[in-house]
Amino acid sequence: MAETIGFVGVGLMGHGMAKNLLKAGHPVTVIAHRNRAPVEDLVALGASEVATLEELGSASSIIHICAPGSPDVERIVAALMPSMPAGAVIVDCSTSDPNSTVALAAQLETDGFHMADAPLGGTPVQAEAGELATMVGASPEIFERIKPVLSAWAKSIVHLGHIGTGHKMKLLNNFLSLGYAAMYSEALALSEKVGISIEQFDSVIRGSRMDCGFYQTFMGHALEGNREAHKFTLSNAVKDLKYLESMADGVTLSNPIGNAVKNSFAQATSAGGDGPEDYVPHLVDYVRKRNGLS
Numbered sequence: 001m002a003e004t005i006g007f008v009g010v011g012l013m014g015h016g017m018a019k020n021l022l023k024a025g026h027p028v029t030v031i032a033h034r035n036r037a038p039v040e041d042l043v044a045l046g047a048s049e050v051a052t053l054e055e056l057g058s059a060s061s062i063i064h065i066c067a068p069g070s071p072d073v074e075r076i077v078a079a080l081m082p083s084m085p086a087g088a089v090i091v092d093c094s095t096s097d098p099n100s101t102v103a104l105a106a107q108l109e110t111d112g113f114h115m116a117d118a119p120l121g122g123t124p125v126q127a128e129a130g131e132l133a134t135m136v137g138a139s140p141e142i143f144e145r146i147k148p149v150l151s152a153w154a155k156s157i158v159h160l161g162h163i164g165t166g167h168k169m170k171l172l173n174n175f176l177s178l179g180y181a182a183m184y185s186e187a188l189a190l191s192e193k194v195g196i197s198i199e200q201f202d203s204v205i206r207g208s209r210m211d212c213g214f215y216q217t218f219m220g221h222a223l224e225g226n227r228e229a230h231k232f233t234l235s236n237a238v239k240d241l242k243y244l245e246s247m248a249d250g251v252t253l254s255n256p257i258g259n260a261v262k263n264s265f266a267q268a269t270s271a272g273g274d275g276p277e278d279y280v281p282h283l284v285d286y287v288r289k290r291n292g293l294s
Contacts, residue, residue: 002027003026003061003062003145003149004026004027004029004059004060004061004062005018005021005026005027005028005029005060005061005062005063005064005149006028006029006030006057006059006060006062006064006080007021007028007029007030007031007047007063007064007066008030008031008053008056008063008064008065008066008067008076008080009033009064009065009066009067009093009094010030010038010039010042010066011033011035011038011066012124012127012231013066013093013120013122013124013132014038014064014093014127015038015041015124015127015128016124016126016127016128016129016130016132016153017064017066017093017127017132017152017153018030018042018047018064019041019042019045019128020127020130020152020153021149021152021153022042022045022046022047023130023152024151024152026149026152027048028046028047028048029047029049029050029055029056029059029060030042030043030047030048030049030050030056031049031050031051031053031055031056032049052079053079053080054079054080054082054083055083056080057079057080057081057082057083057084057088058084058085060084060085060088061085061087061088062088062089062091062146062149063080063084063088063091064091064093065077065090065091065092065093065094066093066094066120067094068094069094069095069096069097069236069239069243070094070096070097070100070101070243072094073092073094073096073104074104077090077104077108081108081111081113084113086113087112087113088113088114089113089114089115089142089145089146090104090108090113090114090115090116091115091116091117091118091146091149091150092104092116092117092118092119092167093118093119093134094119095119095167095171095174095236095239095240095243096117096243097167097243097246097247098117098164098165098167098171098243098247099246099250101115101117101137101163101164101167102163102164105163105164114138114139114142115138116136116137116138116142116143116146116163116166117136117137117138117163117164117165117166117167118134118135118136118137118138118146118166119134119135119166119167119169119170120132120133120134120170121133121134121135121156121170123217123230123231124231126155130152130153130154130155131154131155132153132154132155132156133154133155133156133157133158134150134154134156134157134158134166135158135160135165135166135169135170136150136157136158136159136160136166137160137161137162137163137164137165137166137167137168138159138162138163138166139162139163140159143159168247171243171244171247172244174237174240174241174244175240175241175244175258175261177214178237178241178261178265178280179257179258179261180212180214180215180218181214181218181237181280181283182260182261182264182265184215184218184219184222184284185264185283185284185286185287186264186287188201188222188284188287188288189284189287189288189291189293192288192293193293198222198223199223202219202223206219214230217229217281218230218280218281219281220281221279221281221284222281222284227277227279227281227282228279229279229281230279230280230281231279232279232280233275233276233277233278233279233280234265234268234269234273234278234279234280234282234283235269235273235274235275235278237265237280238262238265238266241258241261241262241265242262244258244262245258245259245262264283264287265283267286267290268282268283268287271286271289271290273286
């Protein structure tokens with residue numbers, strides 16, 4: 001049976017993913033939230049638009065969700081369930097709380113449905129190109145069923161194990177990247193304080209063993225003034241680090257570095273960096289201001 005795809009959340013990442021699903025020949029149904037532009041573009045490419053989550057649920061055998069966090073995912077799933085066909089699969093591509101994911105999966109299984117967590121690695125540019133990475137938590141049977149669909153938008157697909165493991169790995173991944181961002185921001189502020197320019201700092205780090213892809217996108221703002229170098233919001237960073245803290249608490253693990261990274265981002269959001277266009281590389285601006293740099 002051919003899979004029919006529903007997509008909730010065709011924003012920065014979801015638009016490219018849904019576009020590549022259409023390109024691969026999958027029938028795709030979408031729903032608008034606040035920004036109609038990506039929906040209209042997808043409809044022009046062949047997607048069907050519906051007005052309600054209930055309609056989207058009834059039209060789809062595999063439903064992707066790209067939402068800000070677990071409360072949103074829980075609300076969306078509750079609205080979808082009454083109309084979904086038996087055996088339908090929810091694929092949560094959000095960065096969610098693994099505890100919520102496991103509980104949702106159990107509820108779905110009780111009602112004859114399935115769930116997989118397939119959070120994303122990559123940028124909106126990679127989403128448009130169909131070159132994202134995804135780390136998947138799902139039963140072997142469900143993973144085999146959804147893998148051909150994931151292949152439409154993901155270049156790297158890693159099946160980590162049972163439900164929830166994808167979201168756990170995504171939190172670890174984001175801990176590393178956001179930890180880098182916090183360190184880069186403090187290092188750049190200190191560099192300026194001691195008389196070393198951003199350009200001089202970059203000339204030493206770039207191309208060295210301390211260089212990496214994340215460093216290069218992060219420095220797009222600090223070095224070149226590109227405010228859209230890495231479009232992941234400061235408020236989402238705080239959310240993910242809170243989920244990480246909860247995961248550590250659940251296994252009685254002390255995570256002082258995780259708390260320090262969370263506090264760095266929390267200070268930025270409390271100082272005004274909580275808007276939809278306040279991105280992770282902008283953390284450097286808030287660290288500079290805290291330290292008396294213009």
